[in-house]
Amino acid sequence: MPEPFNHPSSLTNTPEISVGDLSLAIKKTIEGAFGFVRVRGELSKVTLAKSGHLYTALKDDVAVLDAVCWKGTVLRLGIKPEEGMEVVCTGRLTTYPGRSNYQLVIESMELAGVGAILKMLEERKKKLAAEGLFDAARKKPLPFLPRIIGVVTSPTGAVIRDILHRIADRFPCHVIVWPAVVQGASAAAEVARGIAGLNALPNPPDVIIVARGGGSFEDLMPFNEEVVVRAAAASKVPLISAVGHETDVTLIDFAADIRAPTPTGAAEMAVPVRDNVLAQVLDDEQRLLQTMSQRLETLRDRLKTAARPLASPARLLEAPTQRLDRAAMQTEHAFEKNLTRSESKLVRLALRTPADVVNAASLKLKNANERLATAQTKMLDKPVRDVDGLARILESLSFKKVLERGYAVLRNDQGQLVGRKNNLTENQQVTITLYDGDAKASITKA
Amino acid sequence: MTKAAENIGKMTFEAALSELEGIVRALEAGQTPLEDSIAAYERGMVLKQHCEARLKDARLRVEKINLSADGTPAGTTPFNPDQ
Numbered sequence: 001m002p003e004p005f006n007h008p009s010s011l012t013n014t015p016e017i018s019v020g021d022l023s024l025a026i027k028k029t030i031e032g033a034f035g036f037v038r039v040r041g042e043l044s045k046v047t048l049a050k051s052g053h054l055y056t057a058l059k060d061d062v063a064v065l066d067a068v069c070w071k072g073t074v075l076r077l078g079i080k081p082e083e084g085m086e087v088v089c090t091g092r093l094t095t096y097p098g099r100s101n102y103q104l105v106i107e108s109m110e111l112a113g114v115g116a117i118l119k120m121l122e123e124r125k126k127k128l129a130a131e132g133l134f135d136a137a138r139k140k141p142l143p144f145l146p147r148i149i150g151v152v153t154s155p156t157g158a159v160i161r162d163i164l165h166r167i168a169d170r171f172p173c174h175v176i177v178w179p180a181v182v183q184g185a186s187a188a189a190e191v192a193r194g195i196a197g198l199n200a201l202p203n204p205p206d207v208i209i210v211a212r213g214g215g216s217f218e219d220l221m222p223f224n225e226e227v228v229v230r231a232a233a234a235s236k237v238p239l240i241s242a243v244g245h246e247t248d249v250t251l252i253d254f255a256a257d258i259r260a261p262t263p264t265g266a267a268e269m270a271v272p273v274r275d276n277v278l279a280q281v282l283d284d285e286q287r288l289l290q291t292m293s294q295r296l297e298t299l300r301d302r303l304k305t306a307a308r309p310l311a312s313p314a315r316l317l318e319a320p321t322q323r324l325d326r327a328a329m330q331t332e333h334a335f336e337k338n339l340t341r342s343e344s345k346l347v348r349l350a351l352r353t354p355a356d357v358v359n360a361a362s363l364k365l366k367n368a369n370e371r372l373a374t375a376q377t378k379m380l381d382k383p384v385r386d387v388d389g390l391a392r393i394l395e396s397l398s399f400k401k402v403l404e405r406g407y408a409v410l411r412n413d414q415g416q417l418v419g420r421k422n423n424l425t426e427n428q429q430v431t432i433t434l435y436d437g438d439a440k441a442s443i444t445k446a
Numbered sequence: 447m448t449k450a451a452e453n454i455g456k457m458t459f460e461a462a463l464s465e466l467e468g469i470v471r472a473l474e475a476g477q478t479p480l481e482d483s484i485a486a487y488e489r490g491m492v493l494k495q496h497c498e499a500r501l502k503d504a505r506l507r508v509e510k511i512n513l514s515a516d517g518t519p520a521g522t523t524p525f526n527p528d529q
Contacts, residue, residue: 164527167506172504174509176522177511190517277463277501
């Protein structure tokens, strides 16, 4: 048999108790003595379990105290526990008999002094800035006129009402509200999910407003959370932050594309005033019409001026027409001249016309006639005169024979024979021709 | 509708308005040739109609995202914060 079984175990009177009993006794003692404590320390080994419970440890330079924060409390904490965070936790101590552990059950947690918080925020800001989340180059311009506006905020309260009223006043449009708690431990996660969720919609908004009304420094803490800052920085949709009052600055403001002083201010940034834009469009239309009609007027004038020397198409044709006419006339003339020349040549070459023949013949005939007449005169003159002489001789010879027989011939002073008494007047001078000569006589009585 | 007019239908309001303003300025400067001016004028008028239509059909419609238990969106419901 092994030694230990023979070793006397009841050398003292101290009663023997089980581990379970002892652990239970310790548990009672500790929980009774430390049922409510406030412990200041630095958070370490912060772990959020799948169950929703938060496991961490509070430490200072000499000791470490395990701590647990049950799920229901985590959601109400107001700050998000982070590694290295200096906090003051309120709660109670409890033991975990199964592991010989004791731990602090955290009921509430607050940051250890504003100075510490600001220092923490400054460090966080530096870290995120170093990642480039606040770079100016990342800033996206807001759309001039969004079709859809997404708003991440509490669906109750003045903030959403103010935003919607201002949008309705300026430029009514489609607004999608993503409801989110904006205060308390779950706020950061809900706001971050809202930003990502709006981005992921099949028909995402053109601009997102993340809004919260004024509140205490602690109230606004969710908007300093890294998850919110990262969601804002990752948003593909331009984002306007409008958290608290104008003087409040949270880290989301640095990641947002633009910071609005108030939720109402965010609405004003998101949409223009419809009437102003409409007036602008109508003014553009007026200018378009005016400048175009002026332009046309000017061009019409210039055209008129330019066309003046050109005159009408008919006048344009006048000079060429004239030239054409002259050319045509010249051609005709030349043709005629040519024709005449050819004709005369032809005439010279051709047989004479019957008319010409007749003309020529009649000319000849006329000449011949004239010559004949002359010749006739020449030929007949002398014989006629000869004949006349002879006749007169003959005649005188004939009545002289009678005169021989004693008859006389009486003639008036004009040589005419006076045969009858009626032809004689008183004192008329007459010539009496007798056989041997003439004698003058005067009629004494007729 | 011409091809140009279809493209304008797809333009954002801002792009349409800024192109319209650009056309107005260019025409007022009077540097563009007449042919181009007429084309620009016609385009300007289509842009203006596009902008005006966009401005005239403005109306407020507010929806609230319904969140399921796991925080994912599950449709929307009309929303009026005044009620």
